[in-house]
Amino acid sequence: MHRLTTALGMPQHRFASIHVVGTNGKSSVTRMIAALLEAHGVSTGTCLSPHVSRWSERIQIRGSDIGPGPFREAVERTAQAAANVNRTLGDGEEVTQFEVATAAAFVALAGARVECGVIEAGLGGRLDATNVLPSKVAVLTSVGLDHTEWLGDTEEQIAAEKLAVLRDHSILALGRVGPEVRDLAMAAVAEHGVRLVEPPAAEDPDLELRVAGGFQRRNFALARTAADAYLGELDPDRVAAVARTVAVPGRLERVGGDPPCFIDAAHNPAGAAALAEALPEVSGGRPFFACIGMLDDKDAGGFLGALAPVVETVVCSELPADRLRASARPGTASIPAEDLVELAKEHGIEALAVPDTRRALSACRDLAERQGGTALATGSHYLLGIARSVWGPAR
Numbered sequence: 001m002h003r004l005t006t007a008l009g010m011p012q013h014r015f016a017s018i019h020v021v022g023t024n025g026k027s028s029v030t031r032m033i034a035a036l037l038e039a040h041g042v043s044t045g046t047c048l049s050p051h052v053s054r055w056s057e058r059i060q061i062r063g064s065d066i067g068p069g070p071f072r073e074a075v076e077r078t079a080q081a082a083a084n085v086n087r088t089l090g091d092g093e094e095v096t097q098f099e100v101a102t103a104a105a106f107v108a109l110a111g112a113r114v115e116c117g118v119i120e121a122g123l124g125g126r127l128d129a130t131n132v133l134p135s136k137v138a139v140l141t142s143v144g145l146d147h148t149e150w151l152g153d154t155e156e157q158i159a160a161e162k163l164a165v166l167r168d169h170s171i172l173a174l175g176r177v178g179p180e181v182r183d184l185a186m187a188a189v190a191e192h193g194v195r196l197v198e199p200p201a202a203e204d205p206d207l208e209l210r211v212a213g214g215f216q217r218r219n220f221a222l223a224r225t226a227a228d229a230y231l232g233e234l235d236p237d238r239v240a241a242v243a244r245t246v247a248v249p250g251r252l253e254r255v256g257g258d259p260p261c262f263i264d265a266a267h268n269p270a271g272a273a274a275l276a277e278a279l280p281e282v283s284g285g286r287p288f289f290a291c292i293g294m295l296d297d298k299d300a301g302g303f304l305g306a307l308a309p310v311v312e313t314v315v316c317s318e319l320p321a322d323r324l325r326a327s328a329r330p331g332t333a334s335i336p337a338e339d340l341v342e343l344a345k346e347h348g349i350e351a352l353a354v355p356d357t358r359r360a361l362s363a364c365r366d367l368a369e370r371q372g373g374t375a376l377a378t379g380s381h382y383l384l385g386i387a388r389s390v391w392g393p394a395r
Contacts, residue, residue: 001129003088004095004103007081011103011110012117015045017133018230021121021162022141022175024271025219028211028248029141029175030120031060032223033230035246037116038063039238040231045114047105047130049098049122052250053385059105061112074108075100098122102129116230126164138165139173139226141219143181144270156180163188171195173226176218199225209243212252213278220246250384252278256391259368260286261375263384263391267294269302275378276310283374287312291364291387292340292379293319293357296333301343303379308347311376313367316340316353317360319382357383361390 005012020030027048037044043062051057059066059074066074081103082095089095102122109117119135121128143159159181166172172194174185189196199221209220220243228234247253250265252275262282266275279288290311294300304314319334337353337360344351354360361377368375377387 001099001103001132003085004078004081004099005106005132007085008078008103008107011106012133014110015114016116016230017135018116018118018137018139018226019121019130019133019135019165020118020139020141020226021125021128021165022139023144023158023268024266024274025141025175025215025222026120027265028216028219028251029139029223029226030118031248032220032242032246033139033227034060034118035063035242036223036227036234036239037118037231039242040227040234042231043113043115045105045109045112045117047102047109047117047119049101049120050381052381052388055101058101059108061108061114066108066112070108070111071104074104074111078104078107096129099129121162121165124158125162127161128165131165133165135165135167135170137171137173137226137230138167139175139222140177140185141175141222142270143177144268156184159184166192166194169193171197171229173222173229174198175222195229197225197229207240207243210245211248212282213274214281215274215278216248216251250381252282254282255388256365256375259365259373259375260284261365261368261387261391262377263387264376264378265381265384266378267298267303267380269299269306272303272306272378276307279310279376286368287371287373288376289313289315289364289368289371289373290376290378291315291317291360291383292377293317293360293383294335294340294379295319295324295382296335298335298379300335300340300379301346304340304344304349305347307378308349311349312371312373313350313352314340314344315360315364315367316344316351317357317383318355319380320357320386323382323386357386358390361387365391 034044046060056071203217316337337355341351
């Protein structure tokens with residue numbers, strides 16, 4: 001990544017940056033920080049991952065998806081630089097697809113002359129492609145057991161990987177973490193001469209948020225803290241306006257109206273627990289029926305256990321292999337639907353297997369319609385785009 005960005009002229013040095021790492025909440029916090037900066041007159045771009053439908057969704061310029069022309073130019077320029085770098089590497093080494101996507105985002109943000117880029121890490125931090133940023137502010141949203149095959153078997157090991165993005169004399173905005181992780185963060189703060197900022201213990205109860213869920217209130221409080229650390233004191237009226245309008249696609253997003261249908265990108269036990277906490281807020285007292293598809297490197301048992309208290313039935317499906325290949329996950333497979341059914345039953349959840357994703361989504365919606373309930377698609381980002389197309393826009 002250093003070679004690639006050097007070949008591109010170090011585009012990540014042409015804008016200030018806020019680096020967002022963590023297990024859950026990264027995309028929400030990234031979007032919220034960017035919206036707060038824009039509301040205060042800072043020209044802002046974002047780099048998000050993964051995408052739901054199109055690769056260009058990963059790059060936003062001043063609050064909107066990058067246009068096809070600038071996206072094409074950034075990708076073509078980066079691909080050419082990657083080809084040149086590949087010729088200098090040893091056998092079996094090459095620039096990865098995610099590295100190209102990340103570097104292309106830096107090129108696009110620099111080309112758009114944004115003042116600040118809010119950059120979401122892909123995986124971990126220390127070895128992530130985004131860790132070439134000279135960021136003024138780093139944000140640690142949360143720490144949980146995810147990607148343990150790469151990041152470590154304990155929350156402390158995973159946190160150490162994420163905290164490795166800290167730069168000397170920068171600022172760390174710290175989200176809700178356990179005491180051991182907080183101790184680790186405090187040690188990193190002392191080592192690097194970093195200023196620590198944290199959201200207030202209690203979220204503002206009078207703040208009206210467009211996005212649903214207590215987890216999003218916590219995310220917004222952290223985003224507000226990070227934006228304040230970057231800019232200085234924020235204007236309360238502008239903060240309130242952002243809270244009322246900022247949207248987070250794929251997080252308790254309503255995509256169908258009759259019966260109500262929601263999609264959510266939760267894919268690990270902590271994400272499922274936050275989702276379970278939020279579902280009663282949007283259900284109107286109706287029962288939830290969930291369509292679930294998950295990658296085979298996820299803790300599906302823990303995920304289903306967290307959802308067990310709030311879902312009536314789960315329709316277990318499988319993520320299409322061609323979609324995973326097209327989304328830079330060629331080596332990853334979906335958990336078989338029958339395996340998900342067994343795990344669901346272990347947690348006392350009624351479940352049925354419908355491997356075909358579209359049929360599973362239709363079956364879930366039909367169950368919700370017949371029983372006066374609400375449909376939910378969750379378990380993986382790679383399920384959401386299909387759910388949008390099957391369930392349609394909210395009516």
